[in-house]
Amino acid sequence: MSRTDPRIPRGPNATGPTPLRLGTRRSPLAMAQSRQVAEAVSAATGRRVELVEITTYGDTSRAPMSQIGGTGVFVSALRDALLQRRIDIAVHSLKDLPTGQASGLALAAVPRREDPRDVLVASGGRKLSELPRGARVGTGAPRRAAQLHAWARAHGTVLETVPVRGNVDTRIGLVRSGDLDAVVLARAGLIRLGRLGEVTEVLDTDVILPAPGQGALAVECAADDAALIAALAVLDDPHTRASVTAERSLLAALEAGCSAPVGALADTLGPPPGGTSGTRTGEPPTELRLRAAVGTPDGSVLMQMSTTGPVPASGGDPAALGRELAARMLARGAAGLMGERAH
Numbered sequence: 374m375s376r377t378d379p380r381i382p383r384g385p386n387a388t389g390p391t392p393l394r395l396g397t398r399r400s401p402l403a404m405a406q407s408r409q410v411a412e413a414v415s416a417a418t419g420r421r422v423e424l425v426e427i428t429t430y431g432d433t434s435r436a437p438m439s440q441i442g443g444t445g446v447f448v449s450a451l452r453d454a455l456l457q458r459r460i461d462i463a464v465h466s467l468k469d470l471p472t473g474q475a476s477g478l479a480l481a482a483v484p485r486r487e488d489p490r491d492v493l494v495a496s497g498g499r500k501l502s503e504l505p506r507g508a509r510v511g512t513g514a515p516r517r518a519a520q521l522h523a524w525a526r527a528h529g530t531v532l533e534t535v536p537v538r539g540n541v542d543t544r545i546g547l548v549r550s551g552d553l554d555a556v557v558l559a560r561a562g563l564i565r566l567g568r569l570g571e572v573t574e575v576l577d578t579d580v581i582l583p584a585p586g587q588g589a590l591a592v593e594c595a596a597d598d599a600a601l602i603a604a605l606a607v608l609d610d611p612h613t614r615a616s617v618t619a620e621r622s623l624l625a626a627l628e629a630g631c632s633a634p635v636g637a638l639a640d641t642l643g644p645p646p647g648g649t650s651g652t653r654t655g656e657p658p659t660e661l662r663l664r665a666a667v668g669t670p671d672g673s674v675l676m677q678m679s680t681t682g683p684v685p686a687s688g689g690d691p692a693a694l695g696r697e698l699a700a701r702m703l704a705r706g707a708a709g710l711m712g713e714r715a716h
């Protein structure tokens with residue numbers, strides 16, 4: 374099972390006697406992001422880092438995600454390997470990570486997030502507004518389906534969402550083969566795979582709000598490995614951590630999981646007067662904005678709400694921000710919209 378990846382660079386300092394073992398799923402996306410983190414860990418610690426492939430049930434089973442317990446199946450095999458000390462570090466896509474903190478493990482770093490937005494990969498170079506009525510759009514995510522249907526209704530058209538799973542290549546292949554008119558994917562995944570050229574439209578967050586934590590990675594290790602936790606801290610990006618903390622506390626407070634029709638995105642706003650667009654102004658951001666969308670899977674109802682609060686450096690509490698927005702959404706009936714899929 375364990376193999377040293379020859380592509381991990383060995384710096385001049387990487388001479389420690391015991392390499393750090395970084396566990397990874399073997400999908401191309403997991404390998405790409407694990408390699409990137411391995412390089413960063415090696416640079417930060419001066420230690421050699423070897424990749425250890427962990428096969429998960431989610432990788433070998435072709436059953437629908439809803440039947441095999443959701444994306445949590447990808448996570449638990451890596452976590453088991455950490456707890457059994459078969460690996461020292463695990464890298465996950467943060468959006469696949471259950472919101473409850475695993476006992477015995479520490480979320481040692483949340484590196485700077487990639488672009489969190491979803492993208493369209495459509496045949497004929499089409500954008501969403503150019504898809505024909507009744508176009509078949511592949512996505513297995515109720516969140517994407519809900520928002521696609523809501524968008525279609527608002528624009529006087531109809532889309533058919535088709536459940537798909539499999540890796541990014543497989544999904545893009547369904548468009549190439551003509552089985553689907555389009556697929557919706559996370560831009561971050563395509564960046565990590567060097568496949569941005571496939572994108573026909575970057576979907577604005579007003580059209581599709583991404584999954585909580587999308588575009589961010591989670592670097593986990595054993596909670597009692599204080600030296601490693603301290604070393605991995607340099608990989609942490611405080612703004613990303615604040616954002617994903619707000620998004621994930623909203624998700625947890627809605628009592629929803631990664632397969633629920635919930636979109637959430639936090640971003641930072643700069644100090645006035647430049648702080649209206651969510652873009653960087655050069656000065657440190659002072660405000661955290663959290664937007665969320667909860668809908669029925671058919672998109673007939675889509676509740677969109679937002680809130681802002683201070684960033685942690687200005688005394689804010691991102692987790693409280695997420696809980697507050699969730700409470701407001703629940704007060705307006707969000708739980709009823711999510712239905713059974715959310716639980």
Ligand SMILES: NCc1[nH]cc(CCC(=O)O)c1CC(=O)O
Nearest residue numbers: 466468558559561562587588589
């Ligand atoms: N659920 C699958 C998954 N988990 C993480 C990513 C890549 C993007 C990311 O890191 O958020 C993807 C693929 C996708 O949604 O297109």
